[in-house]
Amino acid sequence: MDMRTRIASGLKDAMKNKEVARLSTLRLINAAIKDKDIAMRGEGDDAGVSDADVLQILGRMVKQRQESARAYEEGGRLDLAERERAEITIIEGFLPKQLSDDEVESAIATAITDTGAESIRDMGKVMGALKGKYTGQMDFGAVGPMVKDRLG
Template sequence: MDIRPRIASALKDAMKNKEVARLSTLRLINAAIKDKDIALRGEGSDDGVSDDDVLQILGRMVKQRQESARAYEEGGRLDLAERERAEIVVIEEFLPRQLSEDEVDAAIGSAIAETGADSIRDMGKVMGALKSKYTGRMDFGTVGPMVKDRLG
C-alpha cells in the first residue's frame, strides 16, 4: 500500500500549491509517524513503521479530531471545530474506505467462524482477527460491543 510515499508526495504538492492548512495537517501526520519510528527504534526494532502502524496512527488522529470538534462545538467555538473537521478530511485521504454496517456485520461473522469463538471469553481472538484484516477500515470502538453481543 505504501502510505508514507503518498503522504510525502502530498506534502510536496501542498508546499508547491501553498495550501497552508493542508500542509500543516500533513506535517502533523509526518511528525506522528516519525514519533512512532523513534519509539520503535527505542524498543530495538529496525523495521520502522509498517503500513498497519500508519493506519492506526491516522485512525487515532481522526478520532482525536472528532472529539475535539465536538468539544469545540459544545463550547461555541465553531471556527475551531471547522478547522478540526478540515484536518479530518485531509487525514482520511490516506485511510482505506470504511466498511459499511453490513460489511462489518459479515466480517464479524466470518471472524467468529474462523476463530471458532463460542463464548465471550473468545472475544480477544475475534477482535485480533478483525484487527489483523481490517485495521483502518472499521471503528473497533463500535465493533467491540457488536462482537460482545454476538458472543454473549
C-alpha cells in the first residue's frame, strides 16, 4: 500500500472514530502533499508526489513540530508543546521505523564502501546514497557530522 493510500485510510478511520486531533494532523499532511503536487505540476512534472517525496514531507513536518515544541517549552507554553508532541506521534506512525545507533553506523560504513568515498569531497555521494536508501529512517542532520568524521 502506497503512502497516500495509508494516509487516506487513516483519515477515514479518524473521521469514523471522531479522533479530532488525529483528523486535524492527517488533514495537514494531506494539504502538504497536495501543495507539493501542485508545485511539481507547475514545474512540468505530471507524475505527482512519490512515496519518497511523502517521506521527506513527513520528516520535515516532524522536524518543524520538534522545533515548535522546544520553542513553546522555552516560552512556558507546555500545553502547546504537548499538542506539538501529539502531532509528532501521529506523523511518525506513517514513517518507517527509525534505525538504531548501531544500524546507522553500519549504514554509513556500507555507504562509504559502496560509493568508494575516500575524502571529505565525497561526502555528497555518501549522503546521497544514504538519503536514497534510508529516507525517513534516520536523522540526516545528525548523520552528516558522523559521515564527516569518518571521511575527515
